[in-house]
Amino acid sequence: MARDFDDLVGGDDLEPEEELRLREVHDLLVQAGPPPDLPPALERLPDEPGEAQILTYPMLPKRRWAAAAVIAAALAVAAFGAGFLVGDRGASSSEAEAVHVVPMRGVSGALASIRLGKRDDVGNLPMEVVVTGLPTQPEGAYYTLYLTRDGKPRVPCGYFRMRDHTTTVHFTVPYELKKGEDWVVTYQPKGVHEPGRIVLTT
Amino acid sequence: MAVAVPALTVRLVTHETDADLIQRAGDGDRGAFEALYRRYARPVFGLALRRLGDRGRAEDAVQETFASVWRSARTYRPDRGPGAPWLYAVARNAIVDRSRGRTDASGDVPERAADEPDPAERTEQSWVAWRVHRALEELPEREREVIALAYWSGLSQSEVAEFLGIPLGTVKTRTRAALQRLAEVLEGELE
Numbered sequence: 001m002a003r004d005f006d007d008l009v010g011g012d013d014l015e016p017e018e019e020l021r022l023r024e025v026h027d028l029l030v031q032a033g034p035p036p037d038l039p040p041a042l043e044r045l046p047d048e049p050g051e052a053q054i055l056t057y058p059m060l061p062k063r064r065w066a067a068a069a070v071i072a073a074a075l076a077v078a079a080f081g082a083g084f085l086v087g088d089r090g091a092s093s094s095e096a097e098a099v100h101v102v103p104m105r106g107v108s109g110a111l112a113s114i115r116l117g118k119r120d121d122v123g124n125l126p127m128e129v130v131v132t133g134l135p136t137q138p139e140g141a142y143y144t145l146y147l148t149r150d151g152k153p154r155v156p157c158g159y160f161r162m163r164d165h166t167t168t169v170h171f172t173v174p175y176e177l178k179k180g181e182d183w184v185v186t187y188q189p190k191g192v193h194e195p196g197r198i199v200l201t202t
Numbered sequence: 203m204a205v206a207v208p209a210l211t212v213r214l215v216t217h218e219t220d221a222d223l224i225q226r227a228g229d230g231d232r233g234a235f236e237a238l239y240r241r242y243a244r245p246v247f248g249l250a251l252r253r254l255g256d257r258g259r260a261e262d263a264v265q266e267t268f269a270s271v272w273r274s275a276r277t278y279r280p281d282r283g284p285g286a287p288w289l290y291a292v293a294r295n296a297i298v299d300r301s302r303g304r305t306d307a308s309g310d311v312p313e314r315a316a317d318e319p320d321p322a323e324r325t326e327q328s329w330v331a332w333r334v335h336r337a338l339e340e341l342p343e344r345e346r347e348v349i350a351l352a353y354w355s356g357l358s359q360s361e362v363a364e365f366l367g368i369p370l371g372t373v374k375t376r377t378r379a380a381l382q383r384l385a386e387v388l389e390g391e392l393e
Contacts, residue, residue: 009378036244
């Protein structure tokens with residue numbers, strides 16, 4: 001979508017020369033398009049580059065090892081979430097048959113539905129989440145579906161990124177749903193791992 | 203047991219020019235090389251992805267690009283051009299090698315720094331994206347987030363404000379500040 005400079009940046013207080021300068025940057029941004037998400041393998045540096053490798057990525061400063069550990073932990077959590085997603089892909093349509101549907105609505109007219117399936121004999125609860133109208137997130141950001149307790153997002157049920165205007169994901173959770181619990185979706189900016197701003201609620 | 207941190211890795215390098223960093227990397231300075239990696243990993247990956255259309259091969263091309271940078275940084279001559287076009291040329295050659303299925307990237311380093319990339323081998327779009335994505339790395343995270351949402355998410359500014367839970371005026375302020383910062387980077391570092 002082409003963005004309008006006057007809508008985004010314009011203002012009567014801009015000097016003509018400054019406006020021209022910013023307009024050029026604006027045009028470049030529109031022309032360039034969004035930067036790609038960097039794959040996890042390129043986010044961190046190899047642990048022990050082999051002797052035979054000519055390339056040895058620089059050692060991380062001590063402080064960044066802690067950050068790397070946090071990133072690794074976040075990736076592990078994300079992988080757990082991805083496991084939910086992948087693990088449920090094999091479910092047949094009958095297994096995914098909705099027992100209960102939870103509608104959600106949120107900011108900027110975004111909508112979602114959670115189709116809760118039939119819990120299996122060991123307690124796995126499949127769900128299909130269809131989200132419409134949430135923005136495609138900046139690089140490194142994502143969304144999290146939470147169960148709420150005491151009105152606050154407490155129990156993560158899955159993680160996702162918007163690909164298109166409407167995105168469908170599948171999760172499976174082993175949680176027992178209790179009375180008074182609700183669902184929310186939070187927006188998680190890059191580097192933020194605590195529950196972020198709520199963008200969808202039931 | 204205390205871990206010795208190499209002195210070079212704690213030097214502040216983020217405000218040095220690309221040319222300075224390439225020259226220091228050519229002298230074996232890993233801190234400078236790491237700073238180059240932070241600045242250029244994403245532009246290189248974006249260029250490779252656009253050219254190769256495959257994330258796995260694009261990842262390999264990024265690795266090869268920085269291997270080439272590390273090996274050949276000492277051949278860079280700042281009097282022949284800024285650092286960004288030189289890095290672009292190295293990346294482009296590594297990507298071309300990857301697209302041909304070659305594994306030996308040892309000969310892919312330009313003999314001289316180019317004033318600008320070879321137009322026969324790249325589109326204007328790729329060069330613009332390279333410069334802009336490189337410049338975006340200089341923005342504070344909150345400004346980069348607003349730019350991404352305002353330009354590429356399909357939200358209006360009012361919707362960005364609602365989405366982030368901040369006043370509309372703050373969105374406009376951050377957008378303008380981000381563009382001013384980008385202008386400085388693009389004019390100062392990359393021209």
